[in-house]
Amino acid sequence: xxxxxxxxxxxxxxxxxxxxxxxxxxxxxxxxxxxxxxxxxxxxxxxxxxxxxxxxxxxxxxxxxxxxxxxxxxxxxxxxxxxxxxxxxxxxxxxxxxxxxxxxxxxxxxxxxxxxxxxxxxxxxxxxxxxxxxxxxxxxxxxxxxxxxxxxxxxxxxxxxxxxxxxxxxxxxxxxxxxxxxxxxxxxxxxxxxxxxxxxxxxxxxxxxxxxxxxxxxxxxxxxxxxxxxxxxxxxxxxxxxxxxxxxxxxxxxxxxxxxxxxxxxxxxxxxxxxxxxxxxxxxxxxxxxxxxx
Amino acid sequence: xxxxxxxxxxxxxxxxxxxxxxxxxxxxxxxxxxxxxxxxxxxxxxxxxxxxxxxxxxxxxxxxxxxxxxxxxxxxxxxxxxxxxxxxxxxxxxxxxxxxxxxxxxxxxxxxxxxxxxxxxxxxxxxxxxxxxxxxxxxxxxxxxxxxxxxxxxxxxxxxxxxxxxxxxxxxxxxxxxxxxxxxxxxxxxxxxxxxxxxxxxxxxxxxxxxxxxxx
Amino acid sequence: xxxxxxxxxxxxxxxxxxxxxxxxxxxxxxxxxxxxxxxxxxxxxxxxxxxxxxxxxxxxxxxxxxxxxxxxxxxxxxxxxxxxxxxxxxxxxxxxxxxxxxxxxxxxxxxxxxxxxxxxxxxxxxxxxxxxxxxxxxxxxxxxxxxxxxxxxxxxxxxxxxxxxxxxxxxxxxxxxxxxxxxxxxxxxxxxxxxxxxxxxxxxxxxxxxxxxxxxxxxxxxxxxxxxxxxxxxxxxxx
Numbered sequence: 122x123x124x125x126x127x128x129x130x131x132x133x134x135x136x137x138x139x140x141x142x143x144x145x146x147x148x149x150x151x152x153x154x155x156x157x158x159x160x161x162x163x164x165x166x167x168x169x170x171x172x173x174x175x176x177x178x179x180x181x182x183x184x185x186x187x188x189x190x191x192x193x194x195x196x197x198x199x200x201x202x203x204x205x206x207x208x209x210x211x212x213x214x215x216x217x218x219x220x221x222x223x224x225x226x227x228x229x230x231x232x233x234x235x236x237x238x239x240x241x242x243x244x245x246x247x248x249x250x251x252x253x254x255x256x257x258x259x260x261x262x263x264x265x266x267x268x269x270x271x272x273x274x275x276x277x278x279x280x281x282x283x284x285x286x287x288x289x290x291x292x293x294x295x296x297x298x299x300x301x302x303x304x305x306x307x308x309x310x311x312x313x314x315x316x317x318x319x320x321x322x323x324x325x326x327x328x329x330x331x332x333x334x335x336x337x338x339x340x341x342x343x344x345x346x347x348x349x350x351x352x353x354x355x356x357x358x359x360x361x362x363x364x365x366x367x368x369x370x371x372x373x374x375x376x377x378x379x380x381x382x383x384x385x386x387x388x389x390x391x392x393x394x395x396x397x398x399x400x401x402x403x404x405x406x407x408x409x410x411x412x413x414x415x
Numbered sequence: 416x417x418x419x420x421x422x423x424x425x426x427x428x429x430x431x432x433x434x435x436x437x438x439x440x441x442x443x444x445x446x447x448x449x450x451x452x453x454x455x456x457x458x459x460x461x462x463x464x465x466x467x468x469x470x471x472x473x474x475x476x477x478x479x480x481x482x483x484x485x486x487x488x489x490x491x492x493x494x495x496x497x498x499x500x501x502x503x504x505x506x507x508x509x510x511x512x513x514x515x516x517x518x519x520x521x522x523x524x525x526x527x528x529x530x531x532x533x534x535x536x537x538x539x540x541x542x543x544x545x546x547x548x549x550x551x552x553x554x555x556x557x558x559x560x561x562x563x564x565x566x567x568x569x570x571x572x573x574x575x576x577x578x579x580x581x582x583x584x585x586x587x588x589x590x591x592x593x594x595x596x597x598x599x600x601x602x603x604x605x606x607x608x609x610x611x612x613x614x615x616x617x618x619x620x621x622x623x624x625x626x627x628x629x630x631x
Numbered sequence: 632x633x634x635x636x637x638x639x640x641x642x643x644x645x646x647x648x649x650x651x652x653x654x655x656x657x658x659x660x661x662x663x664x665x666x667x668x669x670x671x672x673x674x675x676x677x678x679x680x681x682x683x684x685x686x687x688x689x690x691x692x693x694x695x696x697x698x699x700x701x702x703x704x705x706x707x708x709x710x711x712x713x714x715x716x717x718x719x720x721x722x723x724x725x726x727x728x729x730x731x732x733x734x735x736x737x738x739x740x741x742x743x744x745x746x747x748x749x750x751x752x753x754x755x756x757x758x759x760x761x762x763x764x765x766x767x768x769x770x771x772x773x774x775x776x777x778x779x780x781x782x783x784x785x786x787x788x789x790x791x792x793x794x795x796x797x798x799x800x801x802x803x804x805x806x807x808x809x810x811x812x813x814x815x816x817x818x819x820x821x822x823x824x825x826x827x828x829x830x831x832x833x834x835x836x837x838x839x840x841x842x843x844x845x846x847x848x849x850x851x852x853x854x855x856x857x858x859x860x861x862x863x864x865x866x867x868x869x870x
Contacts, residue, residue: 134542138654141541145829150839157571158581187529191827192820219680220529223521241513261684264464264732270739271457278454281688322743338820342813345589346596350755352747360823361569375834379826380571386822387570391563393545398559401549421723429727430734437738451702459706460735462689463728465681466710472678473717489869492663496671503675508682517679519635520672523642527831528669531650534828537821538654544814554807561811569819587812590770594777595809597752602785604748611741614733623730624722 126403129396137393144389148382155381162348163365166333166355169307170200175209177306178297183214183221184265184316189337190224193311195363195376196335197224200309202232203370205256206248211297212256215280217265217316222285225258243286253284257293260285269319273302273327303328311335317344321352333357423625427617434615476500499524561587640838642668644845647832652849659853660867667869685710777805 173179181201185193204212214225226242233245236252243258250256259280262268271279276299277291284290298304302324310317310332317334324330333355336344344356357366360383364376419425433456439445440453479493487493499520506517548559567573568584613619649665689707693700709728716725756778758771783795784802791799832842856864 132545134538134545135654135656137541137545138538141538145826146833149826149829149833155572155575158574160585187526188533188824190526191530191534191825191831192823194827219677220526222680223526260687261680262461263468263681263684264461266739267457267460267464267735271454271461274450274454274457279457281692283687283691285687287687287691322739322747326743326746338823339817341816341820342588342592342596343600345593346600346752349589349593350597350751352751359820360826361571361819363823375827375830379830382826383822384570384572387566387818388572390541390544390818391566393541394548394559394563397545397548398550401551405549417723420727426726426730429730433731433734434738437735438742441742455702455706456731456735457739458703459709460732462685462703462706462710463713463732465685465689466713466728467732468677468681470714470716472674475674477717489663492667492869495664496667496674499668499671500675500678503672504678507675507679512679512683515635519639521676523639524646524668525672525676527643527646528650528665529673530824530828530831531647531665532669534821534825535650535653537818537825540814540818540821544818554804557804557808558811558814561808562815565812565815566818569815586770587808588816590774591777591805591809592812592816594774595781595806595813597756597778598781598785600748601752601782604744607737607744608741611737614737622733624726 126400126405128400129403130400130405132396132400140389141386144385145382148385149379152378152381155384157364157368157377157380159365159369160358160362162356162358163362164369166200166357167203167366167369169331169333169355170203170207170309173204173207173210173307176211176297177207177209178211178213178299178304179204179307179309180213180215180305180320182308182310182316182319183216183225184218184310184312184314185216185224186218186220186313189313192337192360193313193335193363194224195360195374196357196366197228197311197363198231198374199363199367199370199372200311200333200335200357201228202248202372203366204309205232205250208249210250210255212250213259213280214256215259216261217263217268217319218313219261219263222258222261229258243284253288253290253293254296257284257290258286259290265316265319266322270323273323276301276304301328302330305330307331307333309333309335312340312344313337315340315343317347317353321347325352335362423617423620426620426623426625430623431615434611472500472504561591565592640841641845644832644838644841645849647828648842648845648849652853655850655853657853657857658868658870659849659856659864661849661852663867663869776801777809781805781809 181204183197185197204210216222216225229243229245229247233247235241236244236246244252246252247256252258262280268279273279277294282289282291282294305324305328308317308320308324308330310320312334317332317336320330320332325332331354332352334340334344334347334353335357336359338359341356341358344353344358347353348356357363360376360379363374364380367373367377436449436452436456440450476497479497482493483490483497503517503520506514506520510517512518544562548555548562550556550559564580565584565587567580568588573580610619614622645661646665646668649661650669652659652661652665689703693704693707697704709731712724713728714725715721756775758774760768760771763771780798780802782802783791784799784806789795831838833839856867
């Protein structure tokens with residue numbers, strides 16, 4: 122019996138790693154289709170987007186790099202088409218991460234078809250929204266917090282009058298009438314490193330701009346804090362939030378299918394903790410009491 | 416002239432002027448030139464950050480050249496890194512970001528690498544949890560119990576077993592976890608304010624590269 | 632599948648599982664290759680994006696209309712001063728733009744930090760304790776206790792003895808429990824990353840086949856190098 126407890130307490134971690142891979146691969150290839158409950162925060166976020174009116178201006182920030190894309194793509198590829206499908210809404214895309222432009226273009230290409238006479242990004246017609254008439258892509262802003270502060274004070278000066286592709290966007294600004302952060306009706310930020318904080322620090326305190334924060338798991342505790350403090354109107358939590366949004370918006374994708382593997386890994390970790398404690402009580406603790414090291 | 420520009424006093428005066436040009440327009444109605452100064456300073460910081468990144472590229476290149484020149488262990492990897500850096504830069508700037516070679520390197524190396532590096536942390540978390548989460552004393556027991564309860568809330572399957580896991584886990588996330596985050600937010604903000612005051616009083620000039628001996 | 636796409640897929644899979652190979656506990660050349668490839672392309676990519684930003688948003692407006700863009704021109708001069716950092720003789724010049732940049736950053740953070748991170752958070756902690764249902768009352772009491780006790784735990788300016796010490800100990804236990812919640816949420820995030828990565832590696836079928844082959848090559852290669860050719864393995868490692 123001692124050797125079983127010792128084995129459980131000192132199991133080679135490579136065995137754990139191997140089982141992690143096996144569980145995920147099997148359940149991704151053969152999902153079980155278990156039901157999914159929708160959290161209140163995701164439903165609130167959906168309702169906010171659904172309530173957008175014609176003429177509303179939405180800023181969408183892609184605080185996304187490759188290390189967070191796999192976690193956020195479920196929510197990005199359901200929230201963005203949901204926003205773009207709201208009639209009359211004007212959208213401004215921007216990013217404060219160097220890789221963000223890759224994912225902006227990927228999103229537009231996923232749901233858009235090229236406009237007549239155009240051959241590449243950003244000239245997509247996405248749910249009837251045409252580039253430079255209904256949406257623009259401002260591009261990448263290094264030193265994000267300064268750029269957001271500048272945009273809040275004087276949007277055109279802070280963001281510049283050309284888009285990322287060097288097109289003059291002054292007619293777009295004039296058409297939507299944007300001058301400062303006050304004119305923004307909704308800010309959405311998909312965050313790997315806290316991009317929604319830029320809106321929270323520079324738009325919300327002065328203009329009360331509603332913010333929806335789509336966060337990776339690491340950022341969720343801070344986001345819940347800000348949500349409870351009333352600074353965020355909605356949050357979408359990691360892959361599960363993406364799966365929930367996909368389900369309620371109808372823009373379904375792989376995040377929904379991965380929920381079985383997601384569940385299994387959680388249960389697996391709990392099992393490892395239980396087994397480790399069985400080994401601890403059966404072997405490690407008695408060994409320490411007898412004068413050995415832990 | 417250069418002695419004046421090098422001096423700690425000049426840098427301190429510059430820092431004070433810039434910081435007040437950022438603070439005052441935010442809280443008080445000021446004349447238009449001050450508002451312009453504020454918005455331009457914000458843009459200055461963005462543009463300076465861009466040039467700082469280019470310094471980083473130079474530093475990385477120089478480091479690898481030194482490694483190759485001294486034939487240090489693994490110098491061949493330094494050659495590979497240099498090739499990749501400069502092929503990306505030349506392809507991206509001369510030929511354009513939509514050029515096949517740039518997109519090839521981006522899609523086959525950069526994005527997979529970035530995505531994978533951070534997901535490796537999952538495995539370290541699993542092995543840490545399996546090894547370290549023990550019912551040793553009150554604190555570690557509390558930690559373990561809360562971890563298990565929140566994990567059960569997060570796993571969609573747990574709600575099928577017993578739907579009580581969801582409200583318990585939600586409560587722990589939304590109130591306990593939130594309270595800790597709130598504490599960290601307050602404490603970090605206080606620390607930031609103290610740092611700002613120390614910077615304004617000239618005690619943190621090490622941040623701008625002024626050594627203690629120089630400041631005397 | 633054309634040859635470029637095929638090569639790209641092979642490389643992406645090799646980079647992914649080369650990085651994962653560190654989980655075997657053995658330093659190996661697959662990991663070294665993947666790591667250095669990632670570092671090289673990341674630096675190159677960042678440089679390109681930064682230069683494109685400068686060209687589009689900074690230089691182009693200045694060149695188009697210099698007289699209306701005197702102030703942005705000053706930011707370019709400050710940026711160029713930043714480049715002197717690479718010279719040991721003139722590195723002092725870079726202190727000026729660094730000072731401006733840090734002063735702006737500190738200014739922005741503190742001017743908003745007071746409102747958003749202190750006042751708003753404290754306001755949100757001042758919660759009603761009566762006139763509401765019992766569950767909300769208990770929850771509000773709990774939140775106030777959690778925040779106050781953990782704040783007391785973090786104060787170091789006086790000795791934490793007597794009642795302050797007891798409260799601080801409660802704060803310590805609250806932190807333990809709170810870290811449990813934070814750990815679980817962080818774990819949730821990392822699972823999402825890993826699942827997303829594996830989805831990319833398992834679909835479609837051709838990618839799945841590639842994945843299985845690469846896993847076999849990496850594991851077998853590492854095993855053979857370690858058992859049969861340890862000297863060669865040592866020579867192939869960067870450190």
